[in-house]
Amino acid sequence: MTAELQEPTTHRGILDWVNEVAELTQPDRIHWCTGSDEEWQELTASLVGSGTFTQLDPAKKPNSFHAASDPIDVARVEDRTYICSVDEKDCGPTNNWMDPEEMKTLMRGLYAGCMKGRTMYVIPFVMGHLEAESPMFGIEITDSAYVTASMRVMSRMGSHVLRRMEELDAAYVPCLHSVGMPLEEGQADVAWPCNDTKYIVQFPEERAIWSFGSGYGGNALLGKKCYALRIASVMARDEGWLAEHMLILKLTSPEGVVKFVTAAFPSACGKTNLAMLEPTIPGWKVETLGDDIAWMRIGEDGRLWAVNPEFGFFGVAPGTNEHTNPNAMKTINKGNSVFTNVALTDDGDIWWEGLEGMPDHATSWKGEDWTPDSDQPSSHPNSRYCTPIKQCDILAPEYDDPRGVPIDAILFGGRRKTTVPLVFEARDWTHGTFLGATLSSETTAAATGQVGVVRRDPMAMLPFIGYHAGDYFNHWITMGKENDAAKLPKIFYVNWFRRDDEGGFLWPGFGENSRVLKWIVERIDGQAAAKETPIGHVPADGSLDVDGLDMTPEALEAALAVDAEEWKAELPQIQEWFEKFGDNLPAVLWTELDGLRTRLGA
Numbered sequence: 001m002t003a004e005l006q007e008p009t010t011h012r013g014i015l016d017w018v019n020e021v022a023e024l025t026q027p028d029r030i031h032w033c034t035g036s037d038e039e040w041q042e043l044t045a046s047l048v049g050s051g052t053f054t055q056l057d058p059a060k061k062p063n064s065f066h067a068a069s070d071p072i073d074v075a076r077v078e079d080r081t082y083i084c085s086v087d088e089k090d091c092g093p094t095n096n097w098m099d100p101e102e103m104k105t106l107m108r109g110l111y112a113g114c115m116k117g118r119t120m121y122v123i124p125f126v127m128g129h130l131e132a133e134s135p136m137f138g139i140e141i142t143d144s145a146y147v148t149a150s151m152r153v154m155s156r157m158g159s160h161v162l163r164r165m166e167e168l169d170a171a172y173v174p175c176l177h178s179v180g181m182p183l184e185e186g187q188a189d190v191a192w193p194c195n196d197t198k199y200i201v202q203f204p205e206e207r208a209i210w211s212f213g214s215g216y217g218g219n220a221l222l223g224k225k226c227y228a229l230r231i232a233s234v235m236a237r238d239e240g241w242l243a244e245h246m247l248i249l250k251l252t253s254p255e256g257v258v259k260f261v262t263a264a265f266p267s268a269c270g271k272t273n274l275a276m277l278e279p280t281i282p283g284w285k286v287e288t289l290g291d292d293i294a295w296m297r298i299g300e301d302g303r304l305w306a307v308n309p310e311f312g313f314f315g316v317a318p319g320t321n322e323h324t325n326p327n328a329m330k331t332i333n334k335g336n337s338v339f340t341n342v343a344l345t346d347d348g349d350i351w352w353e354g355l356e357g358m359p360d361h362a363t364s365w366k367g368e369d370w371t372p373d374s375d376q377p378s379s380h381p382n383s384r385y386c387t388p389i390k391q392c393d394i395l396a397p398e399y400d401d402p403r404g405v406p407i408d409a410i411l412f413g414g415r416r417k418t419t420v421p422l423v424f425e426a427r428d429w430t431h432g433t434f435l436g437a438t439l440s441s442e443t444t445a446a447a448t449g450q451v452g453v454v455r456r457d458p459m460a461m462l463p464f465i466g467y468h469a470g471d472y473f474n475h476w477i478t479m480g481k482e483n484d485a486a487k488l489p490k491i492f493y494v495n496w497f498r499r500d501d502e503g504g505f506l507w508p509g510f511g512e513n514s515r516v517l518k519w520i521v522e523r524i525d526g527q528a529a530a531k532e533t534p535i536g537h538v539p540a541d542g543s544l545d546v547d548g549l550d551m552t553p554e555a556l557e558a559a560l561a562v563d564a565e566e567w568k569a570e571l572p573q574i575q576e577w578f579e580k581f582g583d584n585l586p587a588v589l590w591t592e593l594d595g596l597r598t599r600l601g602a
């Protein structure tokens with residue numbers, strides 16, 4: 001070993017932990033990540049060498065790579081995800097639980113020798129800004145070069161972060177990851193090592209993460225869902241802030257009035273699209289701050305301030321194109337990106353369903369010949385691009401401000417074919433919390449399991465709440481009570497996905513969603529008119545700007561309609577949902593349900 005490797009850090013805690021993990025997992029080598037360009041080149045070259053990566057034509061996508069996963073490792077595994085709180089009741093009815101000591105014993109068995117034949121990468125990272133008042137540090141140990149390369153895109157990482165951790169002797173979240181496929185002497189590697197057995201485990205009291213068996217984004221890039229949502233939600237509960245599955249955008253009106261908006265939609269339900277929207281209404285401008293995670297704290301001014309803890313986009317590829325998301329296209333076309341489970345074209349580019357320029361022939365994500373006549377899609381429905389946020393032309397300058405931005409509106413939304421109108425406004429924070437707590441959406445390919453099934457996905461956080469969901473609702477209610485209601489964001493509910501009788505989308509969506517954003521900011525400023533309904537305030541006739549919109553008045557009416565019968569059918573489902581939480585459900589949410597029932601005349 002070189003001298004440098006003998007003393008890679010003066011942070012005793014980190015060094016001890018890394019040594020302890022190395023002893024358990026038995027890697028061939030330990031690599032302390034610097035985050036340098038040379039390191040990226042070595043990593044990507046070794047991934048090309050192992051067959052994990054195919055380099056794309058640099059003339060089309062510079063410094064970019066295609067990867068195809070094992071077909072059993074394509075999405076988050078919610079049934080293998082655990083919140084191992086000390087006390088089972090703190091995990092709540094929406095999470096899987098196992099006793100933490102039992103889980104550790106089981107996983108130590110899996111980790112024993114699991115990195116044999118591999119390099120163990122040590123990734124010092126920070127979620128959010130290094131200059132934050134209390135920087136949110138993490139160390140991910142992984143035996144996957146793919147994960148290491150992806151973490152470099154998705155988080156601020158490397159030597160400068162480690163040096164800061166040393167200066168502060170900082171606390172950090174230890175994040176242990178292994179693909180779970182040791183290589184015996186002489187055993188050849190595969191392009192996508194993983195294991196049939198998968199565990200994605202959070203220890204909330206200890207603030208530690210152990211992940212085994214998967215290389216897929218949300219299961220393996222541990223700074224993202226595991227830390228910035230599950231563990232951070234626990235920290236947020238304890239410290240009085242919010243860690244949420246939300247995009248952050250900046251909206252500027254033609255008059256130059258700026259508003260900041262966050263929106264929580266479940267996985268693969270349109271956060272990235274809305275975050276990068278190109279408004280169709282003249283003079284309005286959207287800039288992006290984040291597309292997946294928002295950390296929100298009450299500022300000295302009593303307002304709710306949001307930062308995006310991430311450094312890249314890990315976006316759904318299929319459906320992304322020049323019409324639906326031109327800004328994402330511009331971002332990835334600059335290169336420096338990783339594309340996983342999309343098709344590889346014969347001329348060294350990538351393609352997916354919904355992208356312009358369908359090729360006559362390509363190699364599918366499964367490595368098979370694909371043509372437009374194939375009966376299988378070229379790309380997995382949850383295929384993803386991983387691309388640096390700094391390449392986004394419409395990144396708002398405030399992204400770099402550790403204080404974040406003061407939020408004016410919070411949107412909740414889901415994917416519902418029926419019932420839920422295009423947009424409505426909550427009466428107050430508590431009612432807004434009720435809307436979030438009862439949010440429902442059809443399942444998508446972002447998690448393994450059936451697609452298209454309506455389920456409750458509270459605040460779009462069902463798979464990400466790191467503790468008892470009833471306590472999480474209570475935390476939201478408390479945030480409203482303990483702070484000045486007038487300064488908190490107004491809460492709205494949107495649904496881009498309502499269908500007509502033929503099954504087509506009623507609302508054109510994408511850039512046209514700017515019309516809904518406009519109505520929302522005009523509501524905040526007391527300009528747009530609204531109509532009171534049993535569920536909340538919907539746009540009054542003529543208050544939604546539909547100038548130049550290609551849509552019949554009937555379709556618009558159907559998109560905005562509040563059908564009392566449809567809503568009455570929701571009541572028993574909400575009742576059943578709330579009963580799950582027993583005494584942990586805040587009583588005011590029962591009051592909200594009673595109020596809705598009364599207003600519906602049910």
Ligand SMILES: Nc1nc2c(ncn2[C@@H]2O[C@H](COP(=O)(O)OP(=O)(O)OP(=O)(O)O)[C@@H](O)[C@H]2O)c(=O)[nH]1
Nearest residue numbers: 267268269270271272273316319446496505509510
């Ligand atoms: N009909 C319709 N579909 C939309 C709209 N916006 C997004 N989508 C669809 O939503 C899916 C992609 O959602 P994303 O924005 O990538 O998902 P996300 O919310 O960022 O999801 P995660 O990264 O999984 O958390 C695609 O199927 C899009 O076609 C819209 O306004 N209308």
Ligand SMILES: O=C([O-])CC(=O)C(=O)O
Nearest residue numbers: 217218219225267292446
């Ligand atoms: O976690 C992932 O891999 C991607 C994502 O944003 C989600 O599923 O919500």
Ligand SMILES: [Mn+2]
Nearest residue numbers: 245267268292
């Ligand atoms: Mn997400």
